[in-house]
Amino acid sequence: MELLRLSKAAERLGVHPVTLRLLANSGNIPVTWVGRERRFSSVDVEAMKVSAGGGGRIRLEGLYVRVSGSTGQESSLEAQEAELRATATGEVVKVFRDRASGLREDRPGLNKLLAAVANEAVTVVRVTHEDRLARFGVGWLKRLFAVYGATLEILHPKQTGGRQELLEDFISLVTTFAGRLYGMRSADARRKLLAESGQCPQQDAA
Numbered sequence: 058m059e060l061l062r063l064s065k066a067a068e069r070l071g072v073h074p075v076t077l078r079l080l081a082n083s084g085n086i087p088v089t090w091v092g093r094e095r096r097f098s099s100v101d102v103e104a105m106k107v108s109a110g111g112g113g114r115i116r117l118e119g120l121y122v123r124v125s126g127s128t129g130q131e132s133s134l135e136a137q138e139a140e141l142r143a144t145a146t147g148e149v150v151k152v153f154r155d156r157a158s159g160l161r162e163d164r165p166g167l168n169k170l171l172a173a174v175a176n177e178a179v180t181v182v183r184v185t186h187e188d189r190l191a192r193f194g195v196g197w198l199k200r201l202f203a204v205y206g207a208t209l210e211i212l213h214p215k216q217t218g219g220r221q222e223l224l225e226d227f228i229s230l231v232t233t234f235a236g237r238l239y240g241m242r243s244a245d246a247r248r249k250l251l252a253e254s255g256q257c258p259q260q261d262a263a
Contacts, residue, residue, distance in 0.1 A: 059099040060089060066097035070106060073144040079210055080105075116147025119179035121170055123155040123189045130156070137185045144212060150179055159192035167191075174207045183210045 061069070067077040081088045081095060086105055089096045122137035124130040138152055151173065155166035167190075173179040182202055184190045190209075191198060199209045 060091070060096040061099055061102060063095050063097070066102050069099075069102050072146045075144045075212060076146050079212070082214070117150045117178065117180045118145055118147045119150055119170055119173055119182050120145075120152045121155075121166065121182060121184050121190055122152065123157070123159065123164075123166070125158055126156060137189065140185055140212065141183050145183070147181060159188055159190075171201070174202055174205050177205060177207075180207050181210060182207060183212065185212045187211050187215055 063074050063077060067074040070077060072080075077086070077097075078095075080086050081097075087098065087101050089098065120138060120141040122134050122141070124133050134154060141152075142149060153166040153170040153173075155164045157164045170179070170182065174182065182190075187195050195209075202209055
């Protein structure tokens with residue numbers, strides 16, 4: 058038996074090293090730690106090659122990418138998609154895209170993804186980071202996917218926890234609601250200016 062480094066084991070399996078790391082994190086392949094470095098038994102690698110070749114559920118990947126802005130940020134969407142495609146190990150069925158806040162539940166791309174999972178057209182949902190899928194409630198989405206036999210894979214799992222994670226969530230909430238409040242005030246100001254100029258009649262006071 059030979060203990061293989063991550064890159065060598067990934068090469069034998071024909072997958073990207075990041076994908077093999079995800080498989081190890083999810084417990085799909087045993088890992089031996091040598092200091093701070095992962096090593097993989099050549100026996101386990103060969104066994105996985107055999108199991109992947111028959112009987113398992115077909116891996117149909119749905120890639121989800123999102124940016125917050127409605128305009129611009131095309132490079133971010135493209136970068137997310139490129140990274141997910143580079144680490145794909147199954148058939149990429151479709152890329153689902155959204156330009157909306159991660160707090161917004163009614164997103165066209167997310168709705169299409171959920172429909173694809175429900176129809177079993179997608180068996181693996183993949184994102185670069187957890188907050189690309191949603192700011193909150195990712196655990197509930199993961200459970201929903203599981204109902205239809207689909208799994209969620211996050212390319213770069215969160216490393217923070219405790220106070221740091223709570224602080225990040227708090228900042229996300231404050232930033233989102235501050236942006237919405239500013240937008241509402243801007244809309245009110247525009248309506249007032251139009252009304253004063255006579256281009257738009259003010260609503261009668263109740």
